[in-house]
Amino acid sequence: MLKLNSHPSGRHFLQIPGPSTVPDRILRAMDYPTIDHRGPEFQALGKKVLASIRTIFKTNNPVVIYPSSGTGAWEAAMVNTLSAGDNILMYETGHFASLWKKLADKLALKAELIPGDWRHGVDAAQIEARLKADTQHIIKAVCVVHNETSTGVTSNIAAVRAAIDHAGHPALLLVDTISGLGSADYRHDEWGVDVTISGSQKGLMLPPGLGFNAISAKALEASTHSTLPKAYWGWEEILASNEKGFWPYTPATNLLYGLSEACDMLLEEGLDKVFARHERHGEAARRAVRGWGLEVLCLNQDEYSPVLTAIVMPDDGKGGRHDADAFRKVVLENFNMSLGQGLGKVSGWVFRIGHLGDFNDLTLLGSLAGIEAGLIKAGVPHRAGGVQAAIEYLAGTAGR
Numbered sequence: 001m002l003k004l005n006s007h008p009s010g011r012h013f014l015q016i017p018g019p020s021t022v023p024d025r026i027l028r029a030m031d032y033p034t035i036d037h038r039g040p041e042f043q044a045l046g047k048k049v050l051a052s053i054r055t056i057f058k059t060n061n062p063v064v065i066y067p068s069s070g071t072g073a074w075e076a077a078m079v080n081t082l083s084a085g086d087n088i089l090m091y092e093t094g095h096f097a098s099l100w101k102k103l104a105d106k107l108a109l110k111a112e113l114i115p116g117d118w119r120h121g122v123d124a125a126q127i128e129a130r131l132k133a134d135t136q137h138i139i140k141a142v143c144v145v146h147n148e149t150s151t152g153v154t155s156n157i158a159a160v161r162a163a164i165d166h167a168g169h170p171a172l173l174l175v176d177t178i179s180g181l182g183s184a185d186y187r188h189d190e191w192g193v194d195v196t197i198s199g200s201q202k203g204l205m206l207p208p209g210l211g212f213n214a215i216s217a218k219a220l221e222a223s224t225h226s227t228l229p230k231a232y233w234g235w236e237e238i239l240a241s242n243e244k245g246f247w248p249y250t251p252a253t254n255l256l257y258g259l260s261e262a263c264d265m266l267l268e269e270g271l272d273k274v275f276a277r278h279e280r281h282g283e284a285a286r287r288a289v290r291g292w293g294l295e296v297l298c299l300n301q302d303e304y305s306p307v308l309t310a311i312v313m314p315d316d317g318k319g320g321r322h323d324a325d326a327f328r329k330v331v332l333e334n335f336n337m338s339l340g341q342g343l344g345k346v347s348g349w350v351f352r353i354g355h356l357g358d359f360n361d362l363t364l365l366g367s368l369a370g371i372e373a374g375l376i377k378a379g380v381p382h383r384a385g386g387v388q389a390a391i392e393y394l395a396g397t398a399g400r
């Protein structure tokens with residue numbers, strides 16, 4: 001029998017890179033009766049969240065909010081801007097980029113995936129070269145993942161924009177920042193992104209269930225002649241309803257209460273401070289990993305994710321690596337902490353620490369202590385002192 005109410009004392013540490021821990025303030029904000037989604041009270045809420053979310057995406061353009069997971073918002077971005085059989089260019093940063101390509105295949109788009117090693121971000125020079133070779137402008141969109149949650153690598157979106165511009169190519173730029181929004185610096189307008197895709201359950205600190213499309217004027221124009229079938233996902237009706245603060249169907253009212261609170265929290269702290277906090281925790285986590293004598297999966301220090309750190313398990317001396325999932329099981333069963341599993345190609349030999357959202361120095365140190373204790377308990381070879389290295393870094397940079 002599933003025992004949902006068994007209660008080990010103390011809080012569960014949910015250190016997967018999404019869903020992230022939902023802060024009490026957001027839980028309280030959602031704990032209200034659901035209201036009439038066509039009434040005046042809802043209208044005020046709708047107008048507020050639609051305005052606030054733009055500041056989080058750093059855009060003056062519309063942001064559509066779906067009752068959906070991030071995957072739904074991926075699909076929405078494509079069906080609204082592209083037509084059957086369109087060629088698109090994607091980049092294999094990791095598992096999520098690969099899943100997005102599979103989704104494009106199912107929509108019968110002709111997706112070309114530039115291969116990657118899952119340890120680096122997008123190489124903008126390769127995008128530029130491929131677009132320059134496309135003199136007929138057959139490629140309709142470039143689709144990249146900003147924060148690749150499977151590898152802990154963050155790509156430089158401004159460089160991708162510059163690559164498209166240098167190639168003089170008219171392709172749209174579609175960017176997934178499902179795990180980056182609200183924790184890693186992101187600028188929809190400044191970076192000239194046409195559709196930015198995100199979700200609620202990562203940096204925004206909400207439960208799963210909201211998907212987002214931030215839309216440029218160029219993407220909106222493309223949507224008027226895109227022919228992929230769209231009904232539920234179609235921007236046109238939603239944007240028309242949103243004008244008045246409403247949705248054409250029943251929105252996820254209680255998640256919108258939460259979204260309103262989440263935006264307030266991020267803006268009260270200030271986005272720059274939020275991003276600096278995440279950068280600092282990322283650095284402390286990497287110092288712990290190196291202190292243990294283990295390896296960070298990301299190989300380019302300019303591309304370290306502030307959201308999560310993926311760690312390579314050490315050699316087992318038998319030609320393989322220690323089992324990351326057996327290690328995670330030890331940590332869960334003994335210390336009540338969930339760590340992210342290795343996904344896709346890195347499954348079984350990589351684990352991930354989420355250090356995003358509602359997170360502070362002690363949450364990080366608690367997570368790292370649980371990992372160090374787990375390494376001992378699971379018999380995974382490592383050096384002592386990882387937690388100590390993180391403590392020293394955090395103490396030395398406290399108050400910054």
Ligand SMILES: *Cc1c(COP(=O)(O)O)cnc(C)c1O
Nearest residue numbers: 069070071096147149178179199
């Ligand atoms: C979580 C995630 C997704 C998938 O989002 P769902 O809400 O699980 O559908 C896609 N891309 C990235 C980068 C993610 O982190």
